[in-house]
Amino acid sequence: MELVGGVGGAVFETTTELSGATVPFRLEVDYPSRFDERQVEQLDAILLGWERIDMMARDALTAALDDPDSAPSALFREWEEEFASGNGDTRDFLAELKPESVTMLWDAPGSHQDRIVMPWGYSLAAGSVVLRFRERVGVEIDPVRSAV
Numbered sequence: 001m002e003l004v005g006g007v008g009g010a011v012f013e014t015t016t017e018l019s020g021a022t023v024p025f026r027l028e029v030d031y032p033s034r035f036d037e038r039q040v041e042q043l044d045a046i047l048l049g050w051e052r053i054d055m056m057a058r059d060a061l062t063a064a065l066d067d068p069d070s071a072p073s074a075l076f077r078e079w080e081e082e083f084a085s086g087n088g089d090t091r092d093f094l095a096e097l098k099p100e101s102v103t104m105l106w107d108a109p110g111s112h113q114d115r116i117v118m119p120w121g122y123s124l125a126a127g128s129v130v131l132r133f134r135e136r137v138g139v140e141i142d143p144v145r146s147a148v
Contacts, residue, residue, distance in 0.1 A: 009028065009029060009030050009031075009032070010028075010029045010032040010035075011026060011027065011028055011029070012026070012027040012029075013025070013026050013027075016047065016050065016102060017050070018050050018053075018054060018099050018102065019054050019097075019098050019099055020098070021098040021099060023098075023099050023100060023101050023102055024101045024102070025101070025102045025103075025104070026101070026102070026103045026104070027043070027104045027106060028103065028104065028105050028106065029106050029107055030106075030107050031107055034107065035106075035107075039106070039107075043104075043106070046104075053116065053133070054099075056133070056138075056139050057099070057118060057120065057131050057139060058094065058097075059139075060131060060138075060139040060140075060141060061094060061097065061120065061129070061131070061141070062090070062094060064129075064141050065090050065093075065094075070141065070143070071129045071130075071141055071142060071143060071144055072129050072141065075121070075122070075126065075127070075128075075129055076088070076090065076093050078126060079093050079096065079122055079126070080093070082126075083096075093122070096122040097120050097121065097122055098120065098121070098122070099118045099119070099120050100118075100119045100120065100121055100128055101118070101119060102116060102117075102118050103116070103117045103118075104116050105117070113134065113135055114132045114133070114134055115133050115134065115135050116132070116133035117130065117131070117132050117133075118130070118131045118132075118133075119131075129141060129142070130142040
């Protein structure tokens with residue numbers, strides 16, 4: 001792994017397989033000099049354990065569909081109009097959702113910071129729902145969808 005950056009931070013970009021899709025992956029490290037072997041091992045465990053992250057994301061999206069004012073519900077209604085003639089099944093919708101990218105903010109300072117940010121959508125033209133895996137909090141979903 002080669003980090004691009006210096007004293008002020010570093011970035012590593014590649015792709016990864018997640019939820020049956022190949023998505024852009026970006027690792028941001030604020031303090032490259034502190035990125036030691038132990039942290040590489042922790043990162044490896046995360047990168048090899050995407051199934052757990054995927055399950056957490058899908059659980060959060062499923063739960064958010066119970067709130068008609070949530071961003072996932074708004075995206076579902078749009079999908080339903082486009083593909084299901086207003087009669088869609090949430091299971092079909094959830095099966096269509098895929099992560100669009102993954103940004104890992106490895107060592108952002110402070111508690112309750114975003115550690116993984118993942119926009120999810122069914123089509124690049126439809127916009128997305130942003131999930132944030134936050135330290136000591138869990139998965140949060142942005143209240144408003146991101147623009148196309």
